[in-house]
Amino acid sequence: MSPQPSGHTDPFSDTAAISEDDRDTILESTLHVGANASLTLGADGVLVADDAFDDSDRLYLCGLLQKSHLAKNIPFYHILDAELSANTIAIKYVRPKSPKKNARLLVRTLIYPVSTASDVAQRWTDRILERAYGAALKRARIKVLINPFGGAGKAQSLYNKHIAPVFEAAGCTVDVQTTTRRGHAVEIAENLDVDAYDVLACASGDGLPMECFNGLARKRNAAQALRKIAVVQLPCGTGNAMSWNLFGTGEPSVAALSIVKGVRTPLDLASITQGDKRTLSFLSQSLGIVAESDLGTENIRWMGDFRFTFGFLVRLLGKTLYPIDYAVKTEIDDKHAIKKHYAQQVSRLRHQLSPSNAILGKEMEAQGGLGLPPLKHGTVNDPLPKDENSGWTRLEAYPNLGNFYCGNMCWMAADAPFFPASLPNDGMMDLVNIDGDISRMKAVKLLLAVADGTFFDEDVVRVRKISAVRVIPRFGRPMTEMSEQAHTVTGVSAISPQKPSTMQKILKKVSGSSGKTGYFSVDGEKLPFEPFQIEVHRGLGTVLSRVPGVYEYEGPDGWRDIDIEHDTTAEAERAYKTGSIPCLSTNVY
Ligand SMILES: Nc1ncnc2c1ncn2[C@@H]1O[C@H](COP(=O)(O)OP(=O)(O)OP(=O)(O)O)[C@@H](O)[C@H]1O
Known part of the structure; x- marks a missing residue:
């Protein structure tokens, strides 16, 4: 999320009103990379000013490709990682394969030499990551469960081709397990070390997330576990309701990005x-x-x-x-x-x-x-309240x-x-x-x-x-x-x-x-x-x-x-x- 300016004055007409911190922020918003290129932190993304920039290839190395393009904005939401090492900066991001809504996302990497002083470049790198992640957790620890029979039986290949590259580029720690039978996800969730993971992601239909909630519910500290572990879906089933409702998509790579950038949200659960x-x-x-x-x-x-x-x-x-x-x-x-x-x-x-x-x-x-939590209304075996004010x-x-x-x-x-x-x-x-x-x-x-x-x-x-x-x-x-x-x-x-x-x-x-x-x-x-x-x-x-x-x-x-x-x-x-x-x-x- 982009930081808000500290005052209401127009920084371009009244420079005296800009605080020292703000001035440094503005001055340092552009990182000069290579001889003729720069990266600027804009309002909603990074502006890549480089005549030769072309991200149709997997890896873009400055100066090796000679195609002419206008400056390109990469939305912060699409940025997965930025890493500064020696004199280079590497920015990993996703690019939709087509302009269509929910188009498949392709992972891309930009690599540029950095000529700016290293402390300035480090601050720039920290700021791009802050804006890219906002309230989301960076480098989440994810336990992935794959139902090999989910949907049309393509969960494993969807995961390998379209999901794993997004998690990897975002620097997530991922531990993958395939479910081998009905109810297996319940057992896995029940025995999960909740301190070792942030997210339990199901490459499946809606059956596996349900099993995960029920597995966590079997723990002695169930309420704590259900609050600590976010259960999510990587849509690989037929209905994929969870992914549509929380991420607005049935496309696995878009859901993977939504998990990387997702904000923790409490969800009502019902006891039956x-x-x-x-x-x-x-x-x-x-x-x-x-x-x-x-x-x-x-x-x-x-x-x-x-x-x-x-x-x-x-x-x-x-x-x-x-x-x-x-x-x-x-x-x-x-x-x-x-x-x-x-x-x-x-x-x-x-x-x-x-x-x-x-x-x-x-x-x-x-x-x-x-x-x-205890059942406020008892079970189906208990008498219903006779009191008319019970609701x-x-x-x-x-x-x-x-x-x-x-x-x-x-x-x-x-x-x-x-x-x-x-x-x-x-x-x-x-x-x-x-x-x-x-x-x-x-x-x-x-x-x-x-x-x-x-x-x-x-x-x-x-x-x-x-x-x-x-x-x-x-x-x-x-x-x-x-x-x-x-x-x-x-x-x-x-x-x-x-x-x-x-x-x-x-x-x-x-x-x-x-x-x-x-x-x-x-x-x-x-x-x-x-x-x-x-x-x-x-x-x-x-x-x-x-x-x-x-x-x-x-x-x-x-x-x-x-x-x-x-x-x-x-x-x-x-x-x-x-x-x-x-x-x-x-x-x-
Ligand atoms: N290896 C497996 N063999 C048989 N059943 C499995 C296996 N792994 C998971 N299951 C079971 O498959 C059931 C359905 O899972 P899931 O919802 O992921 O797929 P789906 O039914 O194809 O998807 P949708 O609900 O979208 O139709 C779950 O009850 C789960 O326990």
Whole structure:
């Protein structure tokens, strides 16, 4: 980040107003290199003034190439390293292969002889690195996990060709390990020496990051480990939601740069309890049409990526219902209020009031020591609170549910921004419910509305910000058991499955679904199809992001038009900054 001038005077018209330090800074902003070239630290990058400069080759040695070019600006964000040795300076940086957004990045090195005094050159080198890294950690220690079967099975070669060169040029210490089986990343994270690394990077889909959070959660000092180690994704899977949300890309080399330049950001994690088991989730939990279209279409894998869309459309046409009983601890139950909440968060970021990792960590330690935070709402086995002021709704039947979708990040895949108002550390998940018996026309319109960003405002889409939810599924094979359980908890009678129509029978045959059981998806992975309770832990995990406090998506439609200045009270800001959670009570918002 570039340092700000110390005063408001114009340094060019009033030289007396420039402090001695500022004067030295200006004078020393240009490094003369070779006979006819110079490197100048500008406002947002290094200006290379050298007629012969051409970075189309891997290594550029001053004077050896004779091509004529205008002075070129290399953005500070693209600079990976600068090293002064004897009488030479070497600057490593990345250059996009084409002007397209998210184009592959190529690593380049500039080498020039330095004629300036060595102490001046050293100061120049220190300053370029300061500006190149800002608040990011230089020369991070990274443990890389590669899932050799992730996505199309190309993770290893993507890593070797497009990721490793970026880490190497940035001077990172890298330790690479390949996962050999399902669950291997959990074991690696559980046994990781958290003092030896800063980052756990998964060259994979979203399955490995989930395993890493869960592995760290198994440590005796889980909360500390989750705060110390930033879990990140190098997009080598099919969905790559984590990378899209935090780095705005699915291109591995761009994600590698985002990790090198990333700022530590606390991330809400959710505990899912089922029976006596507790699992952490960073991305989503779903039941109904989305989970079934993903996890229930394994037997039509031959269709490739189209299997999800196909499975989805078939269920849509069949008007499939997924009855559940559920109780929700709602925090914001109105779309306008959710947009306002989003606008307030952006405003706090502008005023640098986003909660830091350290502040949230202190609060967590006060709550539960070094281990995982205790469950405020108990597990799925505990009785729900009877107190009407608890904020929980009663456990009620939702017989015509089509989709239960809980999201902690905006994009579920590159073209699927299902949760445009989600935020990384507001202590809430966004819950989307859609009835399964809406008209087919409406359902198809909804499907198209996801990609074009208008989904959130559709009237048949119910959106709530919640801090906890309990769900008892009442469809699929275990339905009899579920129903009995629901009986004992709710006293409401079980819903008997309706006789399928001929149309539904045909569609079921081609949909890939066995129809014998249901699917519960957590971060895209299959969890047992049985009752579950979700509880959010504010800022329990740590990730790296380009812009801390918000995801890369532009937010829900119309949030910019909401006037929040007059009601962003000092109290709300103080509460948010210290990491306490009165921000969850609506009177503060
Ligand atoms: N060597 C391995 N053999 C079999 N399974 C593995 C191996 N390594 C990792 N896994 C498992 O693969 C699962 C999926 O991993 P991941 O999300 O990285 O890939 P993906 O499913 O292809 O990507 P996406 O989620 O984007 O579709 C994880 O549950 C992980 O435990």
